[in-house]
Amino acid sequence: MSELISTPTSALSEPLLLLDEARAQRNLERMVARAAAAGVRLRPHFKTHQSHAVGRWFRAAGCQAITVSSLAMAEYFAADGWSDITLAFPFHRGMRDRVQALAQRSSFAITLADPAALGGVHFDNPIELWLKIDVGSHRTGFEPDDLPALRELVAALGQREHIRLRGLLAHAGHSYAARGPAAIARVQHDSLQTLTALRDALSQTAGPLALSIGDTPGCSTHDAFPGVEEIRPGNFIFNDLSQWQIGSCAIDDIAVAMACPVVARHPRRGQLVVHGGAVHFSKDAMDFDGQRVFGLAVAADGRGWSTLRPELRLVGLSQEHGIVQAPAEVIDTIRPGDTLLFLPVHSCLTADAMGGYQTLTGERLSMMARIGAP
Amino acid sequence: MSELISTPTSALSEPLLLLDEARAQRNLERMVARAAAAGVRLRPHFKTHQSHAVGRWFRAAGCQAITVSSLAMAEYFAADGWSDITLAFPFHRGMRDRVQALAQRSSFAITLADPAALGGVHFDNPIELWLKIDVGSHRTGFEPDDLPALRELVAALGQREHIRLRGLLAHAGHSYAARGPAAIARVQHDSLQTLTALRDALSQTAGPLALSIGDTPGCSTHDAFPGVEEIRPGNFIFNDLSQWQIGSCAIDDIAVAMACPVVARHPRRGQLVVHGGAVHFSKDAMDFDGQRVFGLAVAADGRGWSTLRPELRLVGLSQEHGIVQAPAEVIDTIRPGDTLLFLPVHSCLTADAMGGYQTLTGERLSMMARIGAP
Numbered sequence: 201m202s203e204l205i206s207t208p209t210s211a212l213s214e215p216l217l218l219l220d221e222a223r224a225q226r227n228l229e230r231m232v233a234r235a236a237a238a239g240v241r242l243r244p245h246f247k248t249h250q251s252h253a254v255g256r257w258f259r260a261a262g263c264q265a266i267t268v269s270s271l272a273m274a275e276y277f278a279a280d281g282w283s284d285i286t287l288a289f290p291f292h293r294g295m296r297d298r299v300q301a302l303a304q305r306s307s308f309a310i311t312l313a314d315p316a317a318l319g320g321v322h323f324d325n326p327i328e329l330w331l332k333i334d335v336g337s338h339r340t341g342f343e344p345d346d347l348p349a350l351r352e353l354v355a356a357l358g359q360r361e362h363i364r365l366r367g368l369l370a371h372a373g374h375s376y377a378a379r380g381p382a383a384i385a386r387v388q389h390d391s392l393q394t395l396t397a398l399r400d401a402l403s404q405t406a407g408p409l410a411l412s413i414g415d416t417p418g419c420s421t422h423d424a425f426p427g428v429e430e431i432r433p434g435n436f437i438f439n440d441l442s443q444w445q446i447g448s449c450a451i452d453d454i455a456v457a458m459a460c461p462v463v464a465r466h467p468r469r470g471q472l473v474v475h476g477g478a479v480h481f482s483k484d485a486m487d488f489d490g491q492r493v494f495g496l497a498v499a500a501d502g503r504g505w506s507t508l509r510p511e512l513r514l515v516g517l518s519q520e521h522g523i524v525q526a527p528a529e530v531i532d533t534i535r536p537g538d539t540l541l542f543l544p545v546h547s548c549l550t551a552d553a554m555g556g557y558q559t560l561t562g563e564r565l566s567m568m569a570r571i572g573a574p
Numbered sequence: 575m576s577e578l579i580s581t582p583t584s585a586l587s588e589p590l591l592l593l594d595e596a597r598a599q600r601n602l603e604r605m606v607a608r609a610a611a612a613g614v615r616l617r618p619h620f621k622t623h624q625s626h627a628v629g630r631w632f633r634a635a636g637c638q639a640i641t642v643s644s645l646a647m648a649e650y651f652a653a654d655g656w657s658d659i660t661l662a663f664p665f666h667r668g669m670r671d672r673v674q675a676l677a678q679r680s681s682f683a684i685t686l687a688d689p690a691a692l693g694g695v696h697f698d699n700p701i702e703l704w705l706k707i708d709v710g711s712h713r714t715g716f717e718p719d720d721l722p723a724l725r726e727l728v729a730a731l732g733q734r735e736h737i738r739l740r741g742l743l744a745h746a747g748h749s750y751a752a753r754g755p756a757a758i759a760r761v762q763h764d765s766l767q768t769l770t771a772l773r774d775a776l777s778q779t780a781g782p783l784a785l786s787i788g789d790t791p792g793c794s795t796h797d798a799f800p801g802v803e804e805i806r807p808g809n810f811i812f813n814d815l816s817q818w819q820i821g822s823c824a825i826d827d828i829a830v831a832m833a834c835p836v837v838a839r840h841p842r843r844g845q846l847v848v849h850g851g852a853v854h855f856s857k858d859a860m861d862f863d864g865q866r867v868f869g870l871a872v873a874a875d876g877r878g879w880s881t882l883r884p885e886l887r888l889v890g891l892s893q894e895h896g897i898v899q900a901p902a903e904v905i906d907t908i909r910p911g912d913t914l915l916f917l918p919v920h921s922c923l924t925a926d927a928m929g930g931y932q933t934l935t936g937e938r939l940s941m942m943a944r945i946g947a948p
């Protein structure tokens with residue numbers, strides 16, 4: 201299929217996730233330059249794009265090490281030649297055989313978030329290990345004030361065959377509640393202070409420990425990461441309305457947009473219906489201008505898109521339908537079969553729901569299969 | 575992979591969507607019997623399972639006609655021999671070529687929700703057409719009180735080559751806001767009254783019109799569908815916590831459960847973390863006992879599951895992580911790598927997110943690919 205944005209003579213038959221490669225490459229170059237200037241390794245998180253093709257853009261930009269969030273993702277990227285992979289999701293014993301297999305072909309690191317997760321597990325070859333530290337998001341990870349338990353754990357890890365403790369890994373996910381650079385900076389500052397203090401407190405037991413941090417808001421808005429060895433942002437390659445609302449990107453930095461055919465107009469209630477539902481966007485929503493929205497429209501511009509059209513809001517999603525609130529004068533100009541473009545609230549989940557991209561030059565980029573696919 | 579529910583010696587490496595075939599077959603038999611007793615055609619909606627294998631269970635039970643919600647789904651099931659397909663999603667001109675191709679190999683019906691959607695469209699072979707009527711959900715469809723416009727549309731359709739108007743199609747989606755049989759019955763009663771009156775009012779212009787209705791709550795709880803030719807429920811094959819909350823199924827009728835490895839314990843805040851996030855469950859939530867939940871646990875029972883464990887609640891989802899609220903005495907008994915089973919809030923979206931099933935006898939069932947997959 202080589203369909204692109206609707207013209208009077210050609211219309212989309214179904215939703216299409218458009219990827220503006222130029223915007224994505226610019227996001228990538230900017231982050232590569234930022235990491236280089238700060239003297240930290242960029243170990244990008246590939247959970248956002250889940251695509252060999254996009255991964256190769258990172259390789260061309262000089263990245264050699266990556267982060268993933270599942271074994272299936274690790275295996276998918278290992279199959280494309282990535283040989284330095286960190287699984288930034290808590291290890292448990294059920295992962296053992298697949299981790300072992302991955303570690304036989306690449307430098308592979310796991311993440312520990314529970315002291316009992318390694319119980320009964322033995323590896324036959326070297327595995328790197330990061331301790332997941334909860335710097336305030338309270339999703340998971342060791343609580344940094346529990347120093348006696350952490351010292352005990354670190355000492356025990358030192359005795360384990362084939363396990364090499366690399367350092368402390370954190371994801372300051374609470375930066376997603378921040379709004380604006382000052383608020384993001386406070387999260388970043390507090391996280392680094394917590395991590396640095398903990399590293400110093402553990403260094404007597406553990407020897408030198410590296411620090412690895414990861415959220416896109418913090419990594420997109422800072423020029424220096426004192427004491428940090430590597431950063432692991434992922435979302436920045438595409439960005440989305442959430443990042444824009446936080447203040448970590450501009451609208452023009454959002455590199456994916458969903459092209460949705462209009463299927464019905466309901467002028468009496470100020471709504472359009474598009475093909476574009478929960479199985480395309482996912483159901484992540486955000487508050488915008490007093491409303492819960494699942495996407496905001498952008499103006500189509502030749503083969504791509506330009507400015508925000510905040511008056512066209514995706515306000516409801518069922519499995520295949522999207523409900524768009526629109527002013528009457530806009531509805532008047534639209535016919536079924538026309539295409540509207542929407543920026544997603546959360547590009548990672550939108551990409552995962554769609555399973556592939558089309559670039560603005562018409563190239564189809566595939567993604568890894570869903571884990572249930574045989 | 576032949577992994578099933580965790581035992582002391584084998585643990586899951588990643589989430590797995592379990593399908594209890596016995597429960598699904600029982601749901602299917604019950605609906606087939608209900609439709610037969612009521613003298614209506616069962617044209618099940620296949621958007622819930624999206625699987626050739628599950629579709630064949632319907633065929634074995636005597637179903638010959640199906641409903642789908644996208645062209646991709648129509649093509650997927652046509653490829654498995656289904657030859658009487660209704661696309662219960664609004665038609666627009668971008669669909670024309672694929673509809674034409676489908677209609678050449680099967681009896682194919684489209685749905686019209688906007689009078690302008692057929693503008694400029696010509697078909698070369700016979701297409702059936704349903705008018706989508708908004709019976710109160712206000713998602714899309716023609717408003718039944720707009721009789722002059724509907725008469726005009728019906729007259730115009732009568733002049734069109736290759737289009738055969740079949741009747742009025744509705745989805746009383748507002749039944750999902752009902753709680754209990756009496757509330758569901760009110761929605762059903764009002765919908766049927768609206769449809770019957772509209773059919774009578776249009777019959778002078780249109781000739782005989784069939785009625786097709788579709789929601790699982792209404793279809794699961796009624797024994798008679800006066801004046802209706804066919805019913806199109808879909809979700810009933812699996813059911814889910816939403817249907818249970820509405821009152822259209824029992825917990826024991828829910829035929830899918832997600833098996834999730836526990837990855838970390840946080841007893842201080844009464845939480846467990848499981849592998850099972852938005853890319854597995856989707857982000858549909860419901861209110862339960864004053865909380866927003868994404869799933870509720872069930873007790874593992876041999877190779878399947880039994881009763882609800884409402885004290886174990888999935889209260890947060892990020893991409894891969896699920897946050898489970900659990901009592902301290904339960905957390906004490908659990909270790910990383912153990913498996914917990916959760917009933918989903920919305921089985922259609924959960925199945926779509928996972929991309930496949932594993933039956934309790936260890937068989938893997940595949941689903942159609944995501945639309946973005948090349």
